[in-house]
Amino acid sequence: MTTTEAVIADDAAYAQAVETAVKAAGAYYAGGDSALDDHAYDRLVRAIAAWEADHPGQVLPDSPTGKVAGGAAVGDVPHTQPMLSLDNVFSAEQFAAWAASLERRIGQPVAAWSVEPKLDGLAIAARYREGRLTQLITRGDGTSGEDVSHAIGTVVGLPGELSEPVSVEVRGEVLMTAAQFETALAVRAEHGGEPFANPRNAAAGTLRAKDRAYRLEMTFFAYGCLPLPGAGEELAARLTGSAHSGLMAYVAGLGVHTTAGTEVPGRTVTTVEEVQDRVAEIAALRAELPFGIDGIVVKADAAEDRRTAGSGSRAPRWAIAYKLPAVEKVTTLLGVEWNVGRTGIIAPRAVLEPVEIDGSTVTYATLHNPADITRRDLRIGDRVMVYKAGDIIPRIEAPVAHLRTGTEQAVDFPAACPQCGSAIDTSEQRWRCERGRDCHLVASVSYAAGRDQLDIEGLGLTRVVQLTDAGLAKDFADLFALTREQLLALDRMGPASTDNLLAAIERAKARPLARVLCALGVRGTGRSMSRRIARHFATMDNIRAADAEAMQRVEGIGIEKAPVIVAELAQLAPLIDKLVAAGVNMTEPGATPPRPDDAPGDGTVAVAGADDEGKPLHGMTVVVTGAMTGPLEKLSRNQMNELVERGGGRSSSSVSKRTSLVVAGENAGSKRAKAEELGIRLMSPGDFAVLVADLLP
Template sequence: MATGIPDEARQRHGELSQELDDANYRYYVLDQPTISDADYDRLMRQILELESEHPELITPDSPTQKVGSPITTEFDTVEHLERMQSLDNAFSTDELSAWVARAEKEVGTLASFLCELKIDGLAVNLTYEQGRLVRGATRGDGRTGEDITNNIRTIEAIPTQLKGEDIPDVLEVRGEVYLPVEAFEKLNESLVDAGKAPFANPRNGAAGSLRQKDPRVTAKRPLNMIVHGFGTWTGGTQPESQSHAYEVMRSFGLPVSDRYTVVDGLEEVRHYIEHYGENRHEPAYEIDGVVVKVDQLTLQRRLGSTSRWPRWAIAWKYPPQEVNTRLLDIRVGVGRTGRVTPYGVMEPIKVAGSTVAYATLHNADEVRRKGVKIGDMVVLRKAGDVIPEIVGPVADLRDGSEREFAMPTHCPECDTELRAQKEGDVDIRCPNARNCPAQLRERLYFVAGRGAFDIEALGYVAATALTQPLEPDDPPVKNEGDLFHLDIDELKKIKSVVREQRTGLPKIDPKTGEEKVVTFFATKAGEPKKTVDKLFEELEKAKRQPLWRVLVGLSIRHVGPTAAQALAREFRSMDRIIEASEEELTAVEDVGPTIAAAVKDWFEVDWHREIVEKWRAAGVRMEDEGSEGPRPLEGVSVVITGSLESHSRDSATAAVQALGGKVSSAVSKKTGFVVFGDSPGSKYDKAVKLGVPLLDDAGFAVLLEKGPDAATEVAITSEE
């Protein structure tokens, strides 16, 4: 027994070892993980820290000294010609810099790095002899894997015979088999329809599909593969670098990624990491990081490996997007357009940098498709690092206490019977748009949002107070038209229940256990709070907002900022939009028949037009300045990126639109100009690649004052 180690440290090491061994077995053998990658990484870092403090704890059986997990007996076992290893991880720029420093201490300055995406799939090893595929195997414990050759042969992207010349006598190809995200969703839907448990995530779907005993099942699933390395390479063209090896393997017909790149220096590595950090959902497959490798093979050989991973490569791990948590309940919320949306109430958990307790489930069909039940342990992720989304259940952890969700038949806030707006709609809605407290509250909060009037002093609590005061008083805002006719004396009287944003549920006062009630606009002495003065100041500013923001604030279905800007740019006044025929509206770029029909339908409702007239009477702008004047930027598309010195993003957008131009969010060959400031990001890079003219602050001023021809003369081109 090791001596000099505190009992507490030894006990914790044993607990961590058991947890990690169990996690490895479930991940590599059963293909049914019950903890997330983030939790696994957290446990591994804890045991590494313990072993760093007490090296005597390191034994051959420690999870830190092993790769993968022992293989099962479901498939024949095969031994890899060269060991398959895992990768060390970096979670910060300091850790990445430390890895580079360690490598350069051994071999001197590193000239280049190869960066590639870390695909969240199943690692496999393919062996080719004289160009013919003779074996496909899982990674297993790194030395011995399972023979899945028959299943590998069903994957269309994997050639059974290499093509070209100078093919190696023996070649081991390492890569990742994955299930595209779209295919994963369709697969899960078919499993639920068949009464089977869905896969928790695409990685599980790929692993479960690849390890079917019947290859015919695997063949029906659209698996794919991307090559990310090699083992034994005997004979044929001998590569000089990792990137050279990739290009040679590509020439053999192997599926090599088109997203890898070779860069010079750590700064360019960071740019690559930042780009895919911002665009994690751009590839068709799930990624959880970036792999950085020393490109030169001679340096790789000099750096060598530890018992677990090569010293010449490291995996940068993005903040976890996926975690596991308990689904405590499924409830419904009513949105500003009456749409009734189920959402999950979960044990609060931190994901992608913030604590999440709620996640959308979209509609009843989505709940059924995902196969989730109340009480499930579920996989939660942030789609685009922003919106919490339930991916699916961890079905292996069910104990029978879980229950199905039933969609309500009546609105939870006004008790109106719910129905689809038209036949075939998957969403159901509360048709009581005029009087449903939930819809009015959500619409008023939306009116104040940055995409509409941008009223800073009107947040969710204030919107609730204005639309749902405690009885017997009526709310001061009975519809959006009342917003610009508020009275200070009326505001001082309001007492309101505080509600949770996103769900609309009343907040509970922890001291009393009852619903939390506030007098939002007045002090205890009955005097107006300072926020009231701010609110009235902001309302006056809001009256001067451009026409497109007024249109967005009306909450017309399908009319967001893009369509509203297009309508304002074309018609220039509210009256002209109201008078326009459906055909005239449809003809506007970025509008089309669906939006045009929604606009006509909205203005045909009497109380909708009353809102417009109340706003008009209060002094809200109903036409853009210069509606009869020249429009020198007519037909010109502008993209704005980075921080400008002369304008905020909103004021720059308004300036372009006031002159008839269109502001777009994406760069394409049709873009007229890209206006850039500090930290412009990937849009600047794309503009350079496509040869789109670039304007700095001074160039943007020329565009606004003198028009596109003059701006073209001062624009920065990619050649410069």
């Protein structure tokens, strides 16, 4: 671990630590409302274990170190076989040491390793009698659990009837996906309930709830299967003698969810090095998954290896949880800022007590919109659960409502636009100043003239303020109508600076369509999406003629975003017409327009660059990181991304198993390291410049 471990100083501190851990576990497993996040709980338990190792004669009977996770929960349904927890490792070195100890225990190398994500939910056992789901039981203390069969019918992935009439117990994890969690928050708010802190706690509380006036959907993923008494000798032998990978294939064949259908399916490998590679792959995809994971489970795959290794009272000796760095922490909501964007959108932003998450200090988090604040019942002074993973912008999942003291204050919503004082359009979830782009005219014009849009050199913020104050720029299209006489009349504008600015404006007319589209600031798009739209449609006329169905054929544009983009383009029609009249380029170099027979509804999705066969980067996903040198030194990151796409590739900001190439400049840092871990091709800026030499400006 990179953070400093907690240290227990004496027996009194030890007793207090045990009490705190027991209360936190009890709150979580009984109702899903623990006051400690995973990181804090893990640190506390590791400190308890360290103290106990030095004081073996003073171990308290309530200590969490010798118990199955969930042991604080009461349960009276005996388990068919003990339902154990997993021990943890937190680094490659710790995992290698554990793997070596396992191989010493079984007296030979492990035949194969099974590697799968450690899902962040609640363990349950689902009992099927002759193929019909009859009972759901929580882990409890590992020997008996709580009957939660009332939840049957609310758990996706647990069919009411299997494809075969077998009597088996399927074990796995119940969780809420991100979409299910959002729905749960909305439904709970409608019924006056306090918001859930996060998806894990929501699943834990929902699974046990019997008397709610509403039902919430959850999802199940299997991680084990065993025969029930009376299942038959043949089936029992098949299940107990199967490799773990074969067992999961059998369970999937019965119709039960496994991770096989996800972005992070279970995989079988043969060496410790391959395990580490797979751990890195899963970790790289963590932020993109529609459900939470807090680690990777590594198991000996072969049944014989598992039998030889055996199990302890708390955990099997043949499996380990490789925990990932924490991506959520509890901190305090200090305030809410209201910022007005260039299109007039009024966006709230949470101000947080600084907290370190996933290797960086977080002081702000997204709040999406006012409805989001209301739905989550956020209050100033709340202790809140904050989530962050990789490059994902931190977000507040919900307040930890049971920690409220009564001193928290309601969030003040603006009654007028914070930027200009005009009325606010609250008809949609995202509030907007009624003046729209005119509210933030200076920001809108400055953005359009920026380096990654029209790149008008010499048109800085001070000059834009002069132009707007003088009434010479009511939108950025007016820049192309400026005359020498008008500019010379402005303060500190001499003949040389005027001529230079007019020349820069003239050059801006030739920018590719993607740059012009980005300069328009269409809601729901940015630099990357503007390039995809421009490359797909090739001309502004084609873009303007597209309806929502046609717009959905652009990669990354879904059913919700498409009509917003189409409506926004229609609203921008007068501005686009002014740009056309001014002679601004409205075509994308090298792009091929969609063919007439590419009708929506044929089941395909158009991908930017699909007609780029023969180009040097055709079909490749490229990540650019670090400082560029040589011929690429003066290119901005956006210009590098444009270069990638002109070469037939797809630019990306994050490294994953889908990445084909990483262009690593000076001080490339973590992305280069991740590429090395995943075995992804690396290239220097100089070599990349040679590869795309024909495309360089």
